[in-house]
Structures are given as structure tokens and as C-alpha cells.
Amino acid sequence: MTNPSTPAPDLLAWASRVLGARPAVRDVSHPRENSRVFQLDLPGDVRFYLKISPKAVMYERETLALRHAAPALGAGGAPQLRASSADHLALLLTAVPGxxxxxxxxxxxxxxxxxxxxxxxxxxxxxxxxxxxxxxxxxxxxxxxxxxxxxxxxxxxxxxxxxxxxxxxxxxxxxxxxxxxxxxxxxxxxxxxxxxxxxxxxxxxxxxxxxxxxxxxxxxxxxxxxxxxxxxxxxxxxxxxxxxxxxxxxxxxxxxxxxxxxxxxxxxxxxxxxxxxxxxxxxxxxxxxxxxxxxx
The missing domain is CATH 3.90.1200.10 (Aminoglycoside phosphotransferase (APH), C-terminal lobe)
Structure with a gap:
């Protein structure tokens, strides 16, 4: 079974509410079954990423890292966590340069x-x-x-x-x-x-x-x-x-x-x-x- 090439409607609606606008969506997942990552583009060349974790433990680990450890890497050293949804195992992330x-x-x-x-x-x-x-x-x-x-x-x-x-x-x-x-x-x-x-x-x-x-x-x-x-x-x-x-x-x-x-x-x-x-x-x-x- 392949993954959908777009986020579920309720998940996209959640991301749009957080961002304050409906973004253009592009599937940028890795070519493997459990990878689900979407690029979200807003006007003005503003970019975010919506990542859906394949397992709850991975969601919990990444959420902990981005909240409590990754900020030590400084600006641009890691994504910033804009929002997270435990119901969807989803993370809304800022883009890292490059x-x-x-x-x-x-x-x-x-x-x-x-x-x-x-x-x-x-x-x-x-x-x-x-x-x-x-x-x-x-x-x-x-x-x-x-x-x-x-x-x-x-x-x-x-x-x-x-x-x-x-x-x-x-x-x-x-x-x-x-x-x-x-x-x-x-x-x-x-x-x-x-x-x-x-x-x-x-x-x-x-x-x-x-x-x-x-x-x-x-x-x-x-x-x-x-x-x-x-x-x-x-x-x-x-x-x-x-x-x-x-x-x-x-x-x-x-x-x-x-x-x-x-x-x-x-x-x-x-x-x-x-x-x-x-x-x-x-x-x-x-x-x-x-x-x-x-x-x-």
C-alpha cells in the first residue's frame, strides 16, 4: 500500500489554521513506505514542512528533541517546531536553509x-x-x-x-x-x-x-x-x-x-x-x- 501524495483534509486544515493561510502542498517524502513529508509554501517565499511520523515513539522522540535539545544548535541549525498534533503524529516545522x-x-x-x-x-x-x-x-x-x-x-x-x-x-x-x-x-x-x-x-x-x-x-x-x-x-x-x-x-x-x-x-x-x-x-x-x- 502506498502513502497518499497529499495530507488528509483534516490535517491540512489544521496546518492551515496554524499558519493562518492555506499553503501550496508538495510531497517531498523519501522513497520508502513509511516516509510522509510535505512541503508547505506560503506567499512571500515562506516555507514550512509537515511531517507525519510513522510511529508514536518517533513522534515523541522528535517532539522532545525539537522542544528541548535542538534549540541549542542555534538559528538554522535545526528545524523549529511551529506546532504538533499527537492525534495525527504530525509536526509542523520551519525550513532549514540549504x-x-x-x-x-x-x-x-x-x-x-x-x-x-x-x-x-x-x-x-x-x-x-x-x-x-x-x-x-x-x-x-x-x-x-x-x-x-x-x-x-x-x-x-x-x-x-x-x-x-x-x-x-x-x-x-x-x-x-x-x-x-x-x-x-x-x-x-x-x-x-x-x-x-x-x-x-x-x-x-x-x-x-x-x-x-x-x-x-x-x-x-x-x-x-x-x-x-x-x-x-x-x-x-x-x-x-x-x-x-x-x-x-x-x-x-x-x-x-x-x-x-x-x-x-x-x-x-x-x-x-x-x-x-x-x-x-x-x-x-x-x-x-x-x-x-x-x-x-
Whole structure:
């Protein structure tokens, strides 16, 4: 079943009431089943986005992030939450300048500038959450929770992994349980070039899509980039961490290797099941690199 290309009439009426005018609507959803995002344009080149979360937990996470943590990123560093509707799992968001970094063709110097700025923003986000009470407990258990998912992902991936590959993944997952306490943070949860906005005219970066934000170990926010862009561009890894203000510790680097293995298996389970060759290829490439002894 495909998603409607326009919002439901009552949802559009709600957005129109909030904005004070009926906008022109364009479907800008990602090409996947559970993505529903609409661009809302008003006269005077004023733009908003209407995002419908696929799950209540994602709506709750993004709402929390945009209300309490994302403002620390500063003007243009993240969307502003204009309004939300729990009945529709809908968020009405301001636009972030620019377009996703993956859509740009930039010089290496410009790419490094964008990644450096992304690291600055992640450092602000990581420090923005209130790590007290149950939130600290959630963050402290994050690596354990990740390791607990290994067998489930391996079963889903089935024979797409060889026996030696399965053994490596299980070993790396178990090592996540034995690491000493790592720096904790309020993480974006889906930090990579698809969600990193870049304005070439303003030379400014911003993060979007906070539906996977949560309290966890800080290193968990670097998994997506380690398994994609950084694999071929260590200069961009260095630029991002320079902006972040520190390099990863040896223990965090070890954790990143285990987390990359889990991401690879997840990709090899999810990609074929959803006919997504890009996700499948990402998982296969990461696993091949780990089998060859190349660190994440």
C-alpha cells in the first residue's frame, strides 16, 4: 500500500489554521513506505514542512528533541517546531536553509567545512539533553541494548552472512558488553549526509530528522557516517571530529567497530526485505571491511 501524495483534509486544515493561510502542498517524502513529508509554501517565499511520523515513539522522540535539545544548535541549525498534533503524529516545522549535503557537488575544502560544522552542531546537541534519573540509565544501557539485538538481526539476515561473518559479528557484539563506561550524550540517532543540510550561500550546516534522537553513548551518533562517507574519506572524519572538539577515545573506537558490525547485519536484513539495494550494499561493504580487518 502506498502513502497518499497529499495530507488528509483534516490535517491540512489544521496546518492551515496554524499558519493562518492555506499553503501550496508538495510531497517531498523519501522513497520508502513509511516516509510522509510535505512541503508547505506560503506567499512571500515562506516555507514550512509537515511531517507525519510513522510511529508514536518517533513522534515523541522528535517532539522532545525539537522542544528541548535542538534549540541549542542555534538559528538554522535545526528545524523549529511551529506546532504538533499527537492525534495525527504530525509536526509542523520551519525550513532549514540549504539542501541535504548528499545532493551537493562540492570541492573537498567545502565538504570539509560542512563536516566540520556538522561536528560543532553535534557537540552542542550531545550536551543539550538532561542526563539525569532514568535518562542516564537509558544512556548507560544503550550499548547493552545494541548488543542484545545481534541475534535478532542475524536471524533476519540468514544466509546472507557466512559462518565466519556471523562469528565475527557475535564476537564484536559481545565485546560491547565488556567496555568501560563511555561518554554519554543526547544523540541525533541518524546523523549522516542525508540529514545534514548545507547552505552553500551562507556556508551554514543544520541537522534535520530527529525521530531517532535519544539518550545513548556519544559514539553511537557516528556509526552512520563511519559506515558511509568516512569509509572513503578519512579527511571528512577528521574534519567532523575537529568541529566536535575531540577525537574518539580508544574505547569509543572499539565500540564503533562493534556498532558498525551490527549496522551491517541490520542493513543485510532490512535491505533485501525492502528491495533497497543501497542499504544492502552498505551492509555488505561494511562487513567486508570488518572481515578484512579495516576499522570502522
Amino acid at each position: 539542501r541535504p549535503l548528499e545532493q551537493w557537488t562540492l570541492t573537498p575544502a567545502e565538504e570539509a567545512r560542512a563536516h566540520r560544522r556538522s561536528g560543532v552542531l553535534l557537540a552542542r546537541l550531545h550536551a543539550a539533553g538532561d542526563l539525569s534519573g532514568p535518562r542516564r540509565a537509558e544512556a548507560e544501557q544503550a550499548l547493552q541494548a545494541a548488543a542484545d539485538g545481534a541475534d535478532r538481526h542475524l536471524r533476519a539476515a540468514g544466509d546472507r552472512l557466512t559462518a565466519p561473518e556471523q562469528k565475527l559479528v557475535r564476537s564484536l557484539a559481545e565485546q560491547l558488553r565488556t567496555l568501560p563506561p563511555l561518554p554519554l550524550a543526547y544523540i541525533h540517532g541518524d546523523a549522516w549526509e542525508r540529514n545534514l543540510m548545507w547552505s552553500r550561500t551562507q556556508q551554514r550546516a543544520g541537522w534535520i530528522d530527529f525521530e531517532r534522537s535519544r539518550f545513548a553513548t556519544a559514539v553511537q551518533d557516528f556509526v552512520r557516517m563511519a559506515c558511509t562517507t568516512w569509509a572513503d574519506r578519512p579527511d571528512l572524519r577528521a574534519a567532523c571530529l575537529q568541529g566536535y572538539g575531540r577525537d574518539l577515545t580508544a574505547e569509543e573506537q572499539h565500540a564503533l567497530k562493534g556498532l558498525a558490525a551490527l549496522d551491517a547485519v541490520s542493513c543485510l536484513a532490512w535491505g533485501p526485505a525492502h528491495d533497497d539495494p543501497d542499504v544492502t550494499a552498505r551492509g555488505r561493504r561494511t562487513l567486508d571491511r570488518l572481515m578484512a580487518g579495516v576499522a570502522a
